[in-house]
Amino acid sequence: MLVxxxxxxxxxxxxxxxxxxxxxxxxxxVYPYLSPNQIVEQFTPxxxxxxxxxxxxxxxxxxxxxxxxxxxxxxxEYDIIFTAPHMGRLAEKRDGYRPLAQxxxxxVFVALAKKGSPVRSLxxxxxxxxxxxxxxxxxxxxxxxxxAKSGLELGQNVRFVDTSGFSNIIEAVLRGEAxxxxxxxxxxxxxxxxxxxxxxxxxxxxxxxxxxxxxxxxNGDVVLKKxxxxxxxxxxxxxxxxxxxxxxQGDFRPLDAATMKRLDPFTLVFEKP
Numbered sequence: 001m002l003v004x005x006x007x008x009x010x011x012x013x014x015x016x017x018x019x020x021x022x023x024x025x026x027x028x029x030v031y032p033y034l035s036p037n038q039i040v041e042q043f044t045p046x047x048x049x050x051x052x053x054x055x056x057x058x059x060x061x062x063x064x065x066x067x068x069x070x071x072x073x074x075x076x077e078y079d080i081i082f083t084a085p086h087m088g089r090l091a092e093k094r095d096g097y098r099p100l101a102q103x104x105x106x107x108v109f110v111a112l113a114k115k116g117s118p119v120r121s122l123x124x125x126x127x128x129x130x131x132x133x134x135x136x137x138x139x140x141x142x143x144x145x146x147x148a149k150s151g152l153e154l155g156q157n158v159r160f161v162d163t164s165g166f167s168n169i170i171e172a173v174l175r176g177e178a179x180x181x182x183x184x185x186x187x188x189x190x191x192x193x194x195x196x197x198x199x200x201x202x203x204x205x206x207x208x209x210x211x212x213x214x215x216x217x218x219n220g221d222v223v224l225k226k227x228x229x230x231x232x233x234x235x236x237x238x239x240x241x242x243x244x245x246x247x248x249q250g251d252f253r254p255l256d257a258a259t260m261k262r263l264d265p266f267t268l269v270f271e272k273p
Contacts (some may be wrong), residue, residue: 026050026058026219029078031069031087033133033187035167036062042247043082045239050080053230054223066136070270073097080215080227084138086266088212093267097214098224099260101231104250106207109142111182112173112199119179122203123150129159131169131178141266142205143182170195186210186248209259211249228254 028047030039043060050058061078063069066087073081073091080100081091085107091097111130113119119128125147132140132154144154154160161178163169169181170191180202188196213231215224234240235251244251 024056026054026056026079027077028058028060029069029073029081029083030060030062031081031083032062032065033084033137038167042243045243046234049234049237049239050227050230053233054226066134070136076216076218078216079219080213082211082213085209085212086138086141086263086269087136088214089260089263090267090270091214092260096217098217099255100213100215100224100228101252102209102213102255102259103211104253105186105210105248107138107184107186107205107210108207109139109182109203109205110185110188110201111143111180111203112170112188113180113202114173115198115200117179117200119202120200122147122152124202125158125180126150126152127157127159128179129161129177130154131161131163131172131181133163133169133183135160135162136269138208138266139182139184141269142208143203146203146205170199174198184210189248190246209262212255213252 028043028050030043032039034042039060039062047058047060058080063072069083070087070090072078073083073087074095076095081088081097083091085102088097088099092099111122119125122143130143132143134140140154140160147153147158152158161172161181163172163181169178169183170188172178173181174195182203215227219227231252232254235244243249
């Protein structure tokens with residue numbers, strides 16, 4: 001419990017120094033797509049596996065929002081990152097991070113409305129509110145592209161309901177704060193069954209690459225190769241099997257240049273003022 005509380009405090013700290021006082025320590029940055037408590041619960045087993053495999057202490061850290069995580073990645077505050085695919089591509093191209101692995105289950109984005117709602121498809125969203133985790137998320141971009149086919153746009157004729165993360169999307173819909181909510185199925189499928197039973201699907205996207213893991217180049221080739229091997233092997237041990245059963249990420253597998261390049265159109269959001 002003490003370890004979990006210490007990790008939670010690290011996740012909530014407003015800022016971190018680039019280099020740890022403990023030069024042997026590796027900082028594992030997890031982008032804030034879950035609440036701090038959920039990040040601690042989900043990623044502590046992976047951090048412990050990396051600690052054991054690499055023979056160095058690995059500490060979990062995050063950021064208060066997507067923009068802060070992107071900036072801390074740029075500043076080199078993380079030795080290894082678990083991030084959204086377009087943020088991973090940005091970290092590779094802009095910050096020199098090296099691809100290590102990707103999760104096996106691709107992202108499929110869905111939008112959900114309450115059963116009985118007049119909203120039956122995205123074309124019904126004009127002048128209504130759509131809850132999306134964050135403006136810099138892949139969900140926002142994929143949904144905005146889909147809305148455009150009906151002449152709609154988030155922030156214009158569709159109200160953008162910013163839940164500052166994916167944990168509150170279903171609640172926002174059920175409480176009537178949004179007419180629909182959107183997120184990857186990998187997250188929505190973990191919602192309580194009684195909540196999902198109150199919702200109807202109004203949109204489903206084609207699959208796109210999901211979570212990426214990358215390492216900072218200062219680790220060096222030897223350590224980066226060890227990180228890659230540790231991630232690929234994680235699914236073979238009991239802690240890894242439990243992790244993937246809970247997270248629905250499938251496994252960790254190699255991340256190639258072609259997959260990275262597919263994300264280029266989604267990095268354009270970071271170039272906008």
